[in-house]
Amino acid sequence: MQGLNFHRGQDAGRPAPVRHAPARPAPSQQPRPVRKDPAPSRLAYRLNRMMLRPLVRRLVHVGLPAFLAALVAGIWLSDDTRRAHLTGGLDALVDRVQNRDEFLVKMMTIEGASPVVDKGLRAMLPVELPASSFDIDLEKLRERVLKLDAVEAVDLRIKPGGVLSAVVTERVPALLWRHARGIELLDKTGHRVASVTSREVRGDLPIISGEGADRAAAEALALIDAAGPILPRLRGLERMGERRWDVVLDRGQRIKLPENGALPALERAIAIDRAQHMLDRDLSVVDLRQQQRPVVQLGLEAQNAIRRARGQPELGPDGKAIAAETAKKTSGNGKKKSG
Structure with a gap:
């Protein structure tokens, strides 16, 4: 082919030039450095093993920094001047937050309370209004209000707009209790409501007397409800020995009821009276304490x-x-x- 010129002559068999390899360096006469053993020491091994324990890790990662922080804070707070400045700054910050308009209680509304209870409840407020809502402990205020004898329940809330709302449920008087210390109003559970000067103040309520009569108010109300036919003649119930009742009627008559089963005994006495007009006769006492042997005592x-x-x-x-x-x-x- 044109362009390719192969020359074959006497130079074709000449060998390639010989390249001499570099001589190896002579071995160094200096000693070789000693290789470091990769195995850890006993102390490092033990420290590594200790760090595998969760308690040690927590002490190192949490306990030690907390201790150092507390140590630094204690040293810093050991100075009285710095401590006073810190306390004053915190108090000022708290006052600025608590006295914001969003937290101010400006007025108080009371529902369901009589004028006496209304006045007493307003007097129990720990601070004068307007005041911060943080200064009014509703739980403590509720406990103080419930100590009023006339209050059965109270619902205290701070409404939007800075209004302290109190919804009061008062006790309803159901009985008059005459005892050695005076006359008191009781509700249906026997809880004291108020004191009165005389029976005429609440002449519409039945009266009970005797020590311990307040603790049996519920039984007394049941007896009064059962005494319907003789209710116009009923003057009251008297607790005898803090264990049983006597029904006191006009004309000096008295019905002695047993300690147990007083209501059925009174119902039997009323049934006998309706059948035989027993109480219309000259009797002073009808003793029903023994169910099998009722006893009557004649009048003078x-x-x-x-x-x-x-x-x-x-x-x-x-x-x-x-x-x-x-x-x-x-x-x-x-x-x-x-x-």
Whole structure:
């Protein structure tokens, strides 16, 4: 082919030039450095093993920094001047936040309370309005309000607009309780509502008397409800020995009820009265304490009528027999007055 010129001649068999390899360096006469053992020391091994424990890691990562921070803070706060400045700054910051308009209570509204309770509740506020809502502890205020005898429940809330709302539920008087210290109003549970000076203040309420009568107010109300037919004659209930009731009627009559089963006993007495007009007779006491043996006690006039029929001396109001001469004088004086 044109362009390719192969020359074959006497130079074709000449060998390629020889290249001499570089000589190897002579071995160094200096000693080789000793290689470091990659295995850890005993101390490093033990420290690594300790760091694998969760408790040690927490102490190193959390406990130690916290201790150092507390140490620095303690050293810084050991100075009285720095501590006073810090306290004053925090107090000023808290006051600025608490006294913002969003947290101010400007007025108080009370619903369902009588004028006396309303006045007492407003007097129990720990601060004068307007005041910060942070200065009014609603739980403590609720506990103080519930200590009022006339208050059964109260709902305290701070409404938007800075209004402290109090919804009061007062106790409803159901009984008058006469005892050695005076007369008090009780609700249906026997809780004290208020004190009164006389029975005429609440003449519409039934009256009970005796020590411990307030603790049995619920039973007393049940007895009063059951005494419907004789209710116009009922004067009250008297607690005897803090364990049972006596029903007191007009004309000095009294029904003694048992300690247990007082309500059924009163219902039986009312049934007998409706059938036989027992209470219309001259009886002073109807004793129902023993269910199998009811006992009645005659009045003074009935007893004297029987004693006159038997020829016995009459009895006086004290229950003692009157001498015959005194009885004649009394009857003679009665004749002179009538004449």
